[in-house]
Amino acid sequence: MSAKQKSKAGITHDGLFFSEESLHEMHDKMLFIRRFEEKAGQLYGLKKIGGFCHLCNGQEAVCVGLEHASEPADYMMTSYRDHGHILARGSDPTAVMAELLGRAGGIVKGKGGSMHMFDIEKNFAGGNGIVGEQVPIGLGFGFSSWYKDDGRVTICIMGDGGINQGAVYESFNMAALWKLPIVFLVENNQYAMGTSLERASAETQLFKRGISFKIPGMKIDGMDVLEFEKKMGEAMEHARSGKGPMLVEAMTYRYRGHSMSDPATYRTRAEVDEWRSGRDPIARLQAQMIEAGLATEEHFKQKDKDIKKEVAAIAKAAEAQPEPDAAELWTDIYTDPIENAYPYPGKVN
Amino acid sequence: MSKITYREALNQAMCEEMKRDDRVFLMGEEVAEYNGAYKISQGMLEKFGPKRVIDTPITELGFAGLGVGASMAGLRPVIEFMTWNFAILALDQIVNAAAKMKYMSGGQYSCPMVFRGAGGSAARVGAQHSQSLENWLANVPGLKVVMPSNPADAKGLLKAAIRDNDTVVFIENEINYGDVGEVPDGEYIIPLGVADVKRVGSDVTIVAHSRMTGFALEAAKILAEQGIEAEVIDPRTIRPLDENTILASVAKTNCAVVVEEGWRFAGIGAEISARIMERGFDDLDSPVIRVTGKDVPMPYAANLESLALPSVLDIVEAARVACGRG
Numbered sequence: 230m231s232a233k234q235k236s237k238a239g240i241t242h243d244g245l246f247f248s249e250e251s252l253h254e255m256h257d258k259m260l261f262i263r264r265f266e267e268k269a270g271q272l273y274g275l276k277k278i279g280g281f282c283h284l285c286n287g288q289e290a291v292c293v294g295l296e297h298a299s300e301p302a303d304y305m306m307t308s309y310r311d312h313g314h315i316l317a318r319g320s321d322p323t324a325v326m327a328e329l330l331g332r333a334g335g336i337v338k339g340k341g342g343s344m345h346m347f348d349i350e351k352n353f354a355g356g357n358g359i360v361g362e363q364v365p366i367g368l369g370f371g372f373s374s375w376y377k378d379d380g381r382v383t384i385c386i387m388g389d390g391g392i393n394q395g396a397v398y399e400s401f402n403m404a405a406l407w408k409l410p411i412v413f414l415v416e417n418n419q420y421a422m423g424t425s426l427e428r429a430s431a432e433t434q435l436f437k438r439g440i441s442f443k444i445p446g447m448k449i450d451g452m453d454v455l456e457f458e459k460k461m462g463e464a465m466e467h468a469r470s471g472k473g474p475m476l477v478e479a480m481t482y483r484y485r486g487h488s489m490s491d492p493a494t495y496r497t498r499a500e501v502d503e504w505r506s507g508r509d510p511i512a513r514l515q516a517q518m519i520e521a522g523l524a525t526e527e528h529f530k531q532k533d534k535d536i537k538k539e540v541a542a543i544a545k546a547a548e549a550q551p552e553p554d555a556a557e558l559w560t561d562i563y564t565d566p567i568e569n570a571y572p573y574p575g576k577v578n
Numbered sequence: 579m580s581k582i583t584y585r586e587a588l589n590q591a592m593c594e595e596m597k598r599d600d601r602v603f604l605m606g607e608e609v610a611e612y613n614g615a616y617k618i619s620q621g622m623l624e625k626f627g628p629k630r631v632i633d634t635p636i637t638e639l640g641f642a643g644l645g646v647g648a649s650m651a652g653l654r655p656v657i658e659f660m661t662w663n664f665a666i667l668a669l670d671q672i673v674n675a676a677a678k679m680k681y682m683s684g685g686q687y688s689c690p691m692v693f694r695g696a697g698g699s700a701a702r703v704g705a706q707h708s709q710s711l712e713n714w715l716a717n718v719p720g721l722k723v724v725m726p727s728n729p730a731d732a733k734g735l736l737k738a739a740i741r742d743n744d745t746v747v748f749i750e751n752e753i754n755y756g757d758v759g760e761v762p763d764g765e766y767i768i769p770l771g772v773a774d775v776k777r778v779g780s781d782v783t784i785v786a787h788s789r790m791t792g793f794a795l796e797a798a799k800i801l802a803e804q805g806i807e808a809e810v811i812d813p814r815t816i817r818p819l820d821e822n823t824i825l826a827s828v829a830k831t832n833c834a835v836v837v838e839e840g841w842r843f844a845g846i847g848a849e850i851s852a853r854i855m856e857r858g859f860d861d862l863d864s865p866v867i868r869v870t871g872k873d874v875p876m877p878y879a880a881n882l883e884s885l886a887l888p889s890v891l892d893i894v895e896a897a898r899v900a901c902g903r904g
């Protein structure tokens with residue numbers, strides 16, 4: 230109600246003011262990611278998207294909250310569950326969809342697919358398919374900012390399963406040792422494929438995993454975009470001000486299986502429902518905005534229709550693109566191409 | 579004999595060996611409660627309990643090392659990597675520890691164990707999840723490298739691998755998991771290091787392992803229609819390599835094609851063709867031809883992916899060139 234008393238419309242959450250405009254933006258972005266992922270799921274079902282396809286339905290508040298808490302110049306890298314993050318960063322959604330479809334106009338020219346998306350202009354460094362691999366890479370980006378003193382923060386995202394990789398602790402140690410400007414963000418959706426957090430981790434309070442490296446930790450509700458942005462903002466500030474790395478654990482949930490091929494029978498229906506209908510980040514923000522008198526139910530219904538239409542048009546435009554040119558097979562391997570083909574008698578390979 | 583899948587054959591091999599020898603245990607990501615990411619260990623947790631079928635965190639280097647230590651201490655670990663792409667994280671333990679332990683300890687310690695999992699290119703999963711790395715592992719003295727191409731071989735070779743007194747790298751093929759074939763029931767062991775002639779022929783020798791064996795057999799069918807009888811040899815074990823079987827075939831056909839899914843540069847085909855040249859030079863009427871995957875990281879786009887992989891027709895064409903009918 231304090232929000233309503235303010236002259237400028239918005240919501241104040243835990244002392245942080247969110248303008249009407251930014252609330253709408255966050256909402257629309259989350260909804261866009263949700264509908265985009267649903268479309269991707271559909272296209273996967275139609276076998277137009279191949280291979281592995283990991284959707285982030287349910288985790289949208291983390292994608293969007295963290296984007297809002299950071300600067301465009303900040304670096305970001307994540308695992309194979311990357312569509313939501315790259316969209317939140319503002320990359321061209323048609324290029325992202327085209328990548329999923331393996332088209333020439335894909336964000337990495339059709340070479341990477343779902344798991345390997347990169348956008349150098351948005352400072353988005355993957356999209357990495359090997360669990361935990363992005364963490365030492367994030368360490369390197371953080372190091373470069375320390376080296377160049379460029380004021381950037383690196384947001385290095387991993388899963389609750391990924392945090393168990395040994396390389397993560399080597400990275401924690403170096404990041405803390407040299408006070409590198411990095412926020413290590415764990416998306417704790419509580420499952421690594423079929424393995425629940427409790428079955429994989431001796432210490433399940435993941436934000437405490439940095440303690441022996443003197444890395445402060447923070448646990449955040451990752452289903453509440455306002456809360457997430459606020460706390461993530463504090464973590465970013467900590468890293469940006471030269472105090473060294475911070476470890477953030479975002480409590481979240483993936484509605485779908487690990488990937489499109491996982492029926493997720495290891496979870497109970499009740500558990501999924503509890504998160505899906507009880508804590509959904511989009512429904513939650515909608516309710517908050519309606520209560521604050523910033524939007525109506527009808528507005529959101531219309532918005533949803535518009536976004537669905539927009540996503541359908543994006544998919545159509547992406548599908549209309551050609552496959553990559555055959556010559557692309559031999560590009561991007563070396564900066565200065567070297568001889569790769571070894572023809573045998575009678576055939577140019 | 580029963581008709582079962584490659585997947586079930588592997589399961590049978592592990593179950594039989596675990597029943598026979600209580601030092602054998604299975605460990606890896608998702609092997610127990612999830613029944614294996616590719617369902618190779620289906621039902622094994624139920625059969626053998628959580629002490630012998632063990633889910634690990636995603637910590638390849640750590641649990642590979644656990645296997646090394648446990649084998650040194652007298653157990654017989656079967657360590658599953660969800661795929662060999664992830665085993666790269668564990669290479670230190672495989673290459674620096676397991677492979678050399680016997681040598682470094684002057685024969686005091688050895689590592690009788692199996693590292694196994696899915697290898698080879700998969701479908702549309704991109705550069706990090708679709709590659710053949712057997713040449714890396716076969717390059718290391720101290721490791722044996724086994725790659726079955728059909729269900730019966732999968733069972734017979736895995737049983738032999740588990741009983742072997744050294745470290746065996748056992749690379750399965752993800753695309754072959756669903757293949758069905760006749761597999762002998764019960765005790766069925768294929769000694770490591772013995773190649774198999776999958777098709778007898780007199781005009782050209784085609785050497786191919788893992789999934790490429792099937793491609794070579796298909797190519798042989800097409801060649802037969804064109805009046806060329808190809809002999810198809812599956813080494814089954816890459817190291818030790820049964821060169822005698824290959825050389826005997828070349829002595830008969832006087833030409834050879836070596837097929838592999840992996841990269842050409844310093845690949846398995848390079849090794850095999852060099853051996854044919856070194857010991858079978860006088861039998862050759864033409865240079866050995868290699869059919870390989872292109873030397874590029876695996877692209878995601880469907881059209882580029884198929885261009886990157888060897889095809890049946892590539893083998894047909896190479897065989898025609900090799901035997902002078904190109």
Ligand SMILES: Cc1ncc(C[n+]2csc(CCOP(=O)(O)OP(=O)(O)O)c2C)c(N)n1
Pocket residue numbers: 308310358359360361387388389390391392416418419420421422487607636638660664667
């Ligand atoms: C090194 C490595 N090991 C195993 C895998 C197979 N794998 C892919 S995702 C995954 C689970 C990861 O879970 P988590 O880190 O919690 O991330 P989430 O999927 O929940 O976002 C596994 C085991 C892999 N890609 N890389």
